[in-house]
Amino acid sequence: MRVAAVALASALVLLTGCGEKKSSEKASQTAAKVNKEEITVHQINFVLQRQQGLKPEQAEAASKQILERLIDQELAVQKAMDMKLDRDPKVVQQIEAAKREIISRAYVERVGEGATKPTPEELQKYYDEKPALFKERRIYSLQELAIEAKPEQLATLRDKLAAAKNIAEFVEYMKANDIRFAGNQAVRAAEQLPLAGLDTIAKMKDGESMFNVTPTGAQVLVLASSRSQPVGLEQAKPAIEQFLLNERKRKLIEEEVKGLRSNGKIEYVGKFAQGASAPAGNAAPAAPAPVAVAPAPAASTGMSDSDISKGMGLKK
Template structure:
C-alpha cells in the first residue's frame, strides 16, 4: 500500500491549531472545541488569527507550537487593547491613519495580484540548474570568501587624478590614507567579509578576477569610492549543495520577468495621463521599474580603474538573493 507524503509545514500548522484549540476549550470534554482563543472586553481573538501570525514565522518546530501560540496570543491581546483604546479616542478616523490604512490596503492587494501572476512560472529543470551551475564558476565551483574594504572620499574633480595616482603608487593602504589626511581630504571607511553569493551577481565575475590588494575606483556624488580586495579564501560549493539556491533564484528571476511583462501590458492597454508638474517628468516616470520587481541600482560613472575591474563599489552591500 502506497504511503501518503505529509507536508511538514501542513503538519506543523495542524499541531499548532490543535494546541491552541485545546487551550481554548480548557479541556472540557462536554464542550465543543471553540475557534475563540481569548475574549478582550467584547471582542474575540480567534485561532485563525494566531495561525496567521505563526505562518509568518519560518523554522518553527512542532514541539515549539504550543509555547509559540501562547506567546502570539499574548501579543494579540496587547494589540487588541491598543486598538480598542485607539478607537475610543477616534484615532481610526484621523486623516493620517486613514491614509496609512488605505496605502497598506493598496499595497496588499497589488502584492496579491503580483503573486498570482507569478504562480504561472514553471520550476527550472535539472538540466537548466546544471547549466546555470556550470556557467557560474565564481559563484559555485570556484566560490571564495572575500574581505573587502570600502573608502568614501570627499574630493573635488581636480583632485581625482592625484588620488588615483597615489592609490596606484602606494605600497600599502596606510600610506594611501596618510596621503588623504595630508591633503585634508575627509573620508570614511568600512570593511566586511562577504561570501560570493552575497555579492552583486553582475559584479561577481569581475571581483573574482581581482587579486588580493587590488583596488577599484568609481566616482560618487561627493568624490570617489575606493574598494579594495584585502584578501580571499576558497570555499567551493558542489552542485548538490547549490541546487536549492539555484532553483529558488531562477524561479524568482522568471517571476520578475513575467510580472514586468504583465505590468507593461497593463500600462500599454491603459490610459495614463500625467498632470501638472508631473507631466514634465512623464517620460522618466513611464520608464520606472514595474511594481513588484527588484529595483535597479543607480548607475555609477566609472573611472578607467573601475572599468578595467568591472567592479561597482556602490552595489557591494546588495546581496544577489542566494542563500
C-alpha cells in the same frame, strides 16, 4: 502621534480578520476574550506565519507573545472605536491605503505563480556560466574606503593609490592632505557580493585594489586576502533553482504591469503632466565602471570565518 498609533493598530486588526470575529467560531479556536470580542487561534497563526527564521521549538513561546500583543491591540481598537477614530479622515485614508497595497500585492503574487521551475539543463547552464559563484568560488577578505572628494581630486587619488606600496601608505596620504574617508572591513563569500561586480572582484589577486568613482567622491576596495572554496552542482542546485525562479517571477510581473499600463488609459494632470513622457535618452548616465589597480600586497584583516554570510544559502 497617539492617534496615528491607534490608527495603525486599528488598520492591522481590521485587515487581519477582526471583522470575522462575530462569525460562528468554535470555542476551541478562541485564544482569549477581550471584553465582548474574541481573539482566535487563526489570528495568532496568521501573525506567527509571518515571523522570519522562527524555529519550531520557539513557536509556542512566540504564540504567547503574539497573543499578548493582539490583546493590547484589541484594547486599543475598542477604545479607538469608542472615540470614533475609525471615522477620522486620516485613519480612513490609512486603512484604504493598506487595503490597496494588500490587494495589489495579492494580484502580483498570483501573476508570479505562473512562473515555471527551471529545468536540470538550465540549472547546469547557470552553474557553468558563473564559475566565480561555484567552481571557482572564493572567500574574500575585503577592506573598503569611502572617500569624500571633489571631481578634480579623483585623478590624483587614483594615481596615489596605484603608486602606494600598500593601503596604509595611501591612507596616510589622505590624512596628510585632510581628505575625509571612512574605513570598513569584512569577510564575504562570493555569493554575498553584488552579482554585477563579482566577476571583476574574482579577477583580482590578493593585494590588488579597485577604484570606483561615486557621487560623493570615490570608493576603494582592497582584496586583502582570499581562499578558494568551490561549491559542487548538487550543493548549489537549490539556491540556483530559487534564484532563477525568482527571476522568472520578476520578469512575468514586469511584463504584466507593462501590459496593464499599455492597455489602461493613463492621463497625467496639472504639474504631473510636465515631463511625464520624457524620452528615455534623458535618463541619468550610468556610473563609470570600476578600474582595478595593483599596489603591493596589503596586510590581511585577520577576521574570523564565522563572519561569513551565507548569501544565496550555499553552505561552506
